[in-house]
Amino acid sequence: MFQSLAGRSVIVTGASKGIGRGIALRFAAAGCGVLVVSRKLAEAEAVVAEITAAGGRARAHAADVSEPEHTAAMAAAALTAFGRLDILCANAGIFPAARLGEMTAADFDQVIGTNLKGTFLSVTACLAAMKARNTGRIILTSSITGPVTGFPGWAHYGASKAGQLGFMRTAAIELAPFGITVNAVLPGNIITEGLLGMGEDYVRGMEAAVPMRRLGTVADIANAALYFASDEAAYVTGQSLIIDGGQILPESQAALG
Numbered sequence: 328m329f330q331s332l333a334g335r336s337v338i339v340t341g342a343s344k345g346i347g348r349g350i351a352l353r354f355a356a357a358g359c360g361v362l363v364v365s366r367k368l369a370e371a372e373a374v375v376a377e378i379t380a381a382g383g384r385a386r387a388h389a390a391d392v393s394e395p396e397h398t399a400a401m402a403a404a405a406l407t408a409f410g411r412l413d414i415l416c417a418n419a420g421i422f423p424a425a426r427l428g429e430m431t432a433a434d435f436d437q438v439i440g441t442n443l444k445g446t447f448l449s450v451t452a453c454l455a456a457m458k459a460r461n462t463g464r465i466i467l468t469s470s471i472t473g474p475v476t477g478f479p480g481w482a483h484y485g486a487s488k489a490g491q492l493g494f495m496r497t498a499a500i501e502l503a504p505f506g507i508t509v510n511a512v513l514p515g516n517i518i519t520e521g522l523l524g525m526g527e528d529y530v531r532g533m534e535a536a537v538p539m540r541r542l543g544t545v546a547d548i549a550n551a552a553l554y555f556a557s558d559e560a561a562y563v564t565g566q567s568l569i570i571d572g573g574q575i576l577p578e579s580q581a582a583l584g
């Protein structure tokens with residue numbers, strides 16, 4: 328049904344683990360050359376080893392997405408490695424918790440700097456290469472937290488994730504004349520190293536709150552990202568897709584039966 332993405336080139340930020348790793352593996356399996364980006368090179372290299380062992384093409388690149396020189400070098404590295412840049416998955420994100428009253432200005436800056444400014448810097452670093460070929464696909468990893476829901480300790484995180492969608496809508500308008508689409512995946516609770524780090528109680532509580540009675544997998548998110556990257560999604564821009572097993576649907580605990 329879908330045209331092949333084989334031969335395309337994709338940058339995935341935050342790809343050393345979790346959702347980003349899942350996106351990197353999925354795009355590599357679809358035949359894309361993948362630039363695996365995280366701050367820790369050794370961890371990015373481990374994902375590259377996994378991809379190449381499975382017959383795929385990938386390179387590791389160390390970058391902090393909150394630093395403009397790093398994101399510029401990241402885009403250049405994709406062009407050097409694969410000769411083209413078709414797709415950006417701006418996925419890198421952090422979610423430290425701090426309740427209001429305890430949250431410092433530095434905490435707020437760190438989360439906004441990585442999640443929101445990092446999105447802006449990653450996107451703008453890739454534009455010249457995409458505009459030159461009059462085509463491109465940009466997929467942001469936002470969240471249900473912020474755009475739709477809230478959770479104690481994540482006021483800064485929710486603001487960063489809602490902010491990504493505000494950024495996306497204007498970016499989609501500005502980039503449409505260049506054949507570049509900008510869309511977002513909004514994961515619910517997905518089994519990743521980061522989420523498991525929230526602890527057993529958090530995980531069990533979230534499972535009970537999901538109508539499908541399970542947490543999501545990184546493949547659930549990667550498949551949605553793959554759709555936004557496809558030729559068939561060429562006329563879809565500025566949109567967000569919630570992938571949460573129905574988590575935002577119940578009006579109350581009673582609705583879960």
Ligand code: NAP
Pocket residue numbers: 340341342343344345346347364365366367370390391392393418419420421422441445468469470471513514515516517518519520521522
């Ligand atoms: P994770 O397992 O903690 O992985 C985060 C990734 O981002 C790692 O590869 C990390 O590598 C990288 N990273 C962190 N800060 C970075 C920076 N400044 N520059 C470059 N890379 C950076 O997290 P995850 O759960 O997969 O989350 C990934 C994305 O999905 C985030 O945007 C998160 O907000 C979103 N999300 C996750 C869930 C969930 O349930 N897991 C739900 C909704 C949304 P290094 O530490 O080596 O840099």
